[in-house]
Amino acid sequence: MISLSKRQVLPMNNFWMILSQSYINKFKTKAFIVTTLLIAVVIIAAANMEQIFSYFDDEEKETKIAVIDKTGTMYEPFKAQLAVIADDLIAVQTDKTENELKDEVEKGTYKGYLLLDRTADELPAATYKAENIANSETTSDIQQALQTLKTMEVAGKFQLTNEQIQMWNAPAAFETVALAKNAKSEEELMQAQALVYILLFFIYMSVIMYANMIASEVAIEKSSRVMEILISSVSPVKQMFAKIIGIGLLGLTQMGIWIAFAYVALSNQSEGSIVSLMGLKSVSASMMVYAVVLFILGYFLYATIAALLGSLVSRLEDVQQMMMPLTFLVMIGFFISMYGLSNPESTFITVTSYIPFFTPMIMFVRIGLLSIPLWEVALGFGILLAAIFVFGVIGARIYKGGVLMYGKSNSLKDMKKALEMSKDN
Amino acid sequence: MLILENVTKKFNEFTAVNELSLQIPEQELFGFLGANGAGKTTTFRMILGILQANEGTIRWNGQPVNYKTSPLIGYLPEERGLYPKMKVKEQIVYLARLRGMDKKEAAAETDSWLERFNVPDYAGKKVEELSKGNQQKIQFIASVVHKPQLLILDEPFSGLDPVNVELLKQAVIQLKESGSTIVFSSHRMEHVEELCENLCIMHHGRPVVHGGLREIKRSFGKKNVAVQADFDVSFLQDIPGVLRSRKTAEGILLQIAKEETSQHLFSALQGKGFVTKFELEEPSLNDIFIEKAGASYE
Numbered sequence: 001m002i003s004l005s006k007r008q009v010l011p012m013n014n015f016w017m018i019l020s021q022s023y024i025n026k027f028k029t030k031a032f033i034v035t036t037l038l039i040a041v042v043i044i045a046a047a048n049m050e051q052i053f054s055y056f057d058d059e060e061k062e063t064k065i066a067v068i069d070k071t072g073t074m075y076e077p078f079k080a081q082l083a084v085i086a087d088d089l090i091a092v093q094t095d096k097t098e099n100e101l102k103d104e105v106e107k108g109t110y111k112g113y114l115l116l117d118r119t120a121d122e123l124p125a126a127t128y129k130a131e132n133i134a135n136s137e138t139t140s141d142i143q144q145a146l147q148t149l150k151t152m153e154v155a156g157k158f159q160l161t162n163e164q165i166q167m168w169n170a171p172a173a174f175e176t177v178a179l180a181k182n183a184k185s186e187e188e189l190m191q192a193q194a195l196v197y198i199l200l201f202f203i204y205m206s207v208i209m210y211a212n213m214i215a216s217e218v219a220i221e222k223s224s225r226v227m228e229i230l231i232s233s234v235s236p237v238k239q240m241f242a243k244i245i246g247i248g249l250l251g252l253t254q255m256g257i258w259i260a261f262a263y264v265a266l267s268n269q270s271e272g273s274i275v276s277l278m279g280l281k282s283v284s285a286s287m288m289v290y291a292v293v294l295f296i297l298g299y300f301l302y303a304t305i306a307a308l309l310g311s312l313v314s315r316l317e318d319v320q321q322m323m324m325p326l327t328f329l330v331m332i333g334f335f336i337s338m339y340g341l342s343n344p345e346s347t348f349i350t351v352t353s354y355i356p357f358f359t360p361m362i363m364f365v366r367i368g369l370l371s372i373p374l375w376e377v378a379l380g381f382g383i384l385l386a387a388i389f390v391f392g393v394i395g396a397r398i399y400k401g402g403v404l405m406y407g408k409s410n411s412l413k414d415m416k417k418a419l420e421m422s423k424d425n
Numbered sequence: 426m427l428i429l430e431n432v433t434k435k436f437n438e439f440t441a442v443n444e445l446s447l448q449i450p451e452q453e454l455f456g457f458l459g460a461n462g463a464g465k466t467t468t469f470r471m472i473l474g475i476l477q478a479n480e481g482t483i484r485w486n487g488q489p490v491n492y493k494t495s496p497l498i499g500y501l502p503e504e505r506g507l508y509p510k511m512k513v514k515e516q517i518v519y520l521a522r523l524r525g526m527d528k529k530e531a532a533a534e535t536d537s538w539l540e541r542f543n544v545p546d547y548a549g550k551k552v553e554e555l556s557k558g559n560q561q562k563i564q565f566i567a568s569v570v571h572k573p574q575l576l577i578l579d580e581p582f583s584g585l586d587p588v589n590v591e592l593l594k595q596a597v598i599q600l601k602e603s604g605s606t607i608v609f610s611s612h613r614m615e616h617v618e619e620l621c622e623n624l625c626i627m628h629h630g631r632p633v634v635h636g637g638l639r640e641i642k643r644s645f646g647k648k649n650v651a652v653q654a655d656f657d658v659s660f661l662q663d664i665p666g667v668l669r670s671r672k673t674a675e676g677i678l679l680q681i682a683k684e685e686t687s688q689h690l691f692s693a694l695q696g697k698g699f700v701t702k703f704e705l706e707e708p709s710l711n712d713i714f715i716e717k718a719g720a721s722y723e
Contacts, residue, residue, distance in 0.1 A: 014523045021519060025511075225506025229567065232473040232500045233523040235492050404475065420437065421476075 014234045015242045022217065022246035027253070036254050040261040047265035063138060065128075066094045066101050066113035074116045074124060074149070081145040089141055098129075105131055111138065124150045189369065192287075193341055196368035199291040200341075200361055202255065204334040207298050207360070210251045211306035211330075212323060217243060218310030218403075219319045227403050236403055237396040240311075244303045251299060255292070290367050297381070298360030300388045302326060308395035311402030312414045333358040337365045344369040354380055356387035426450050427472070427575060427606060432481035434467055434630075441467040443630040444481070449608060449623070451486075451574075454601045456617040457610045459627030460718045465610045466503055468627070469577050472608070473500055485575055496525035499573030503580045503610075505564045509553035514539070516552065517567050526571040538566040542592060558585050565593060569600060576600065578609035582616055594620065614710040624710075626717050633717045638710070645708050645716075650679045650687050653702035654694065661690055676702065680712065 026032055045052065069075040079091045091114070094101070101113045112130025119125045126146055133139060155165045218240075221227045230239060309322045340349040340362055353362040363380040366372050401421030405414065427449040434442040442464040449455045459465045470476040472483055474490045483490050485497065508516055514535050521531035539545045542562045552560060561584060569576060581597070582590045597620065601607055611617055617624060618638065626634040634641055647668065652658050653676035661679060662670035666686030671678045681687060687705050694700055 013525075017519070017522055221508075224509050225502065225504045226508050228475070228502040228504065228506055229500060229520060230523070231475050232498070233492075233495050233520070404470075 015238050018234065018239055018242035019246040019249075022243045023250050026213065026217075026247065026250050032250070032254075036257055039258055043258060043262050044265045047262065047268075062088045062090050063111045064090045064092055064109070065130075065138070065142070066096070066104065066110045067091045067116060068096075068098070068101075068113065069093060069116045071116060071118055074118075077152070078116065078124075078145060078149055081148050082141065085145050085148075086137075086141040089138060105129075114142065124153065192368050195287060196365055197341060199287070199368075200334065200337055200364060202258075203291065203295050203298060203361055203364065204330060206251055206255065206295060207302050208327060208330050210247055210299055211302040211326060212319070213250075214244060214247050214303050215306040215310035215323050216316060216319050217247070218307055218399075219313050219316045222311065222313070222403055223315050231403060236400040240304075240307050240396055240399045241392075244300065244307060248296065248299055248303065252292075252296070255295065259288075287368060290364060293381075294360040294364050297384050297388065301356060301360075301384065301391060302330065304388065304391045304395040308391075308398040308402065308415075311399040312405070312418060314405075329357050333361045337361040340365040341369070354383055356384045359384045426486060427608070428482075428484045429468075429472070430482050430484075432468070432471060432478045432483060434464075434471060434476060435479050440630050442471070442478075445627075445630070445632060446481075447625060447632070447635070449606060451606050452601060452604055453606055453623060454597065454620050455606075455608045456621035456624030457608055457627070458612075458614075458617060458624060458714060458718070459610070463627040463718065464630040465627055466579060469500075469579055469608075469610075472575075472577060473498060496571065497574045499524075499568040499571065499576040501564060501568040501576075501578045501581055505561060507552045507560065507564060507567065510551055512549055512551055513555075513563055514548040517563065517570055520567045521571045524571045524573075531570060534570050534572075535566065538570060541596070542566065558589055561585060562589065562593075565596070569596075569605075572605075574605060576605050576607045576609075578607060580611060581609055582611060582613060590616075614714055618710045626714060628718045634713065641713060642707055642710075645713050647680055647682055647708050647712070647716075648684055648687070649706040649708060649712065650681055650690055651702060651704045651706060652676050652679065652690070652694070652700070654698055654700045656698040658694070661693060664689055664693060680708075 067075055067078070069078075075091070075093045079093075082089055082091050092110070094113075096104070098113075098115075101110065104110050105112060112128055112133075115127045115129075117125050117127075124146055126142070128139060128142055130138075151165070151169070155168070160168070221230060234242075305326055306323065309326065310319060313319055313322050336349070336352050336358060340346075340353075343349060344366055349362060349366065352358050353366050355362075359380045363377065367377060398415050398418045401418035402414070404421055405418060427447070429445055429447040432442055432445045433440065445464075445468060457465055457468070467476065471478050472490060474492065474495070485494060488494055490498070511519075514532070517535045517538075518528065518531045521534070522528055526534075536545070536548070539548055542565075544559060544562060547555060547559065547563070552563060555563065565581065568578070578597070581593060585593065594616070597607060597609070609620075621638060623637050624634070624641070625632045651673070652661060658677050659670075659672070661667065661677060664686070666681055666683060666689060668680045668682055670680070679690065681690070684705070691703060694703070
């Protein structure tokens with residue numbers, strides 16, 4: 001006679017079991033490892049963008065343009081100016097006709113050709129013709145060289161000294177100063193924008209990614225029918241939250257890895273590189289904390305909703321369709337906060353930052369770009385927490401009924417059915 | 426003892442289970458029968474505490490059934506369910522641990538079950554790589570590995586070949602002998618007849634037959650007469666007392682209301698020719714099921 005089960009399960013035990021199961025199982029998947037490493041590579045690449053670009057630039061050949069000088073005197077000074085402005089852009093004088101040049105351009109000998117002439121006022125004028133004029137860098141270099149040439153000629157007519165020319169060209173000093181205390185200086189603001197943009201994108205991406213992960217986890221358990229065994233062992237509500245926290249920790253792990261990569265990549269940057277100019281080397285700790293906290297809160301809100309949506313579908317294929325409204329919500333929030341990046345003070349942004357679905361992103365924009373009073377931040381967080389609680393309670397009830405429902409229809413109308421199913425009376 | 430008292434479950438207007446009362450003593454192998462939609466799975470789900478009854482109580486050894494009692498209970502759902510991508514042993518151990526079993530003990534127990542079902546090499550395979558029949562063995566192991574006191578088996582033998590049916594049957598019998606109480610449902614009446622002393626047939630959420638197999642058959646009253654002869658015996662179906670008849674490959678099977686009718690049938694055959702078989706049979710559970718639950722299987 002074998003001894004029969006006399007065990008007792010401590011309530012927290014199987015909560016941790018499910019939590020670590022969903023964490024470890026996902027952590028081990030190829031998809032997770034590949035995504036994590038791929039993004040890490042992208043981060044490193046982005047941090048070293050300049051070096052990568054310049055590496056490719058060196059490889060590139062010099063660009064030649066043909067010049068037909070109708071005046072006979074403009075070519076030399078123009079060539080000299082152009083050499084100062086762009087050292088990889090070479091002007092070559094030619095006697096060929098326009099038709100001949102067209103062929104040469106087609107063959108690729110020249111990128112384009114320039115007709116130098118003078119206007120009725122004896123001022124330099126030019127026409128640039130090329131296969132396409134999409135490369136604004138070449139045209140703007142030519143234009144700049146021409147402009148300088150004109151300035152010098154005019155200055156010569158007035159017999160200005162070089163010093164006078166410099167004074168003539170010097171830009172007017174213009175600075176902006178914010179009067180509010182803790183307000184960000186212009187430079188800080190630019191840096192903050194860049195940082196907020198990057199973090200926003202991470203919040204946006206990871207909320208969508210992890211909410212989808214939760215929903216498909218639930219749908220897999222449901223469609224493989226292992227759910228019925230699970231809910232006969234562990235209460236659905238406990239399961240749902242264990243899973244949400246497990247996947248949430250997975251998300252934090254992934255973000256942690258990325259942040260570590262970013263930190264290493266950035267701290268190897270030399271002074272004066274784009275990255276350090278954008279202020280990314282001096283990310284303030286408080287911004288990082290806000291980003292992480294808002295990611296966690298945003299994740300919880302969207303994950304509870306994703307779990308309840310996942311509990312309503314019977315087949316894995318239907319998850320995407322079910323998640324559509326949620327994905328749209330995140331996208332709307334993201335686009336509003338993009339607008340908020342340039343208009344952080346508008347009423348629209350202020351109002352939407354209190355709508356819990358948008359708070360994680362839009363409030364972050366306001367925190368990052370403005371110096372808003374603490375109570376506003378607290379209010380936004382409070383509303384968000386309240387929303388998480390409400391959706392947690394509703395989500396748990398729908399989940400409880402939803403996991404037992406199998407059928408063809410996968411509409412939101414099933415929520416009512418699921419709620420009825422979970423009634424204890 | 427598992428006691429259900431006046432258990433009723435309604436989904437909106439639809440009554441899935443209607444005032445069901447059952448008493449299943451410990452160490453019993455209890456058959457729970459019924460047509461599709463008769464309320465079997467709903468009853469099982471209520472016993473497991475997944476669904477709450479609208480009325481009535483369910484107790485296992487005096488305790489209400491809930492998540493505290495889940496380590497004592499094992500469940501094989503009708504719709505089989507395992508993680509397709511998870512390895513067999515890992516999966517069984519995980520599910521056993523969720524029911525409160527120690528990790529080492531669960532691993533040892535899993536190995537011995539896999540050995541017993543002649544599939545020890547499957548321990549490291551993913552479930553989706555296994556055949557349906559083998560998946561079912563794994564499912565069965567997952568429901569019994571934590572040595573439950575009460576075991577609920579919803580259609581345990583469906584989809585298995587005869588060899589594996591026998592293997593599972595022996596396992597079920599042994600579990601019962603080692604002290605488990607087992608409630609199982611099946612559409613295969615011969616399995617129920619073979620395994621169960623007591624059973625219950627559900628129809629539209631109510632038990633229409635309930636008790637020991639022998640008493641049920643006795644109180645059913647009707648019996649079967651099988652006749653085989655080298656002449657046409659279909660005229661027998663017109664004899665008063667014959668309720669229904671069915672042609673078989675070599676003769677006819679008649680259902681009669683009373684035992685005495687068999688004697689009328691026997692005398693009617695005299696002098697007609699050579700009779701190779703005349704047998705008075707107990708009613709099969711299948712007959713009883715068809716009559717009481719009004720539906721046929723096979």
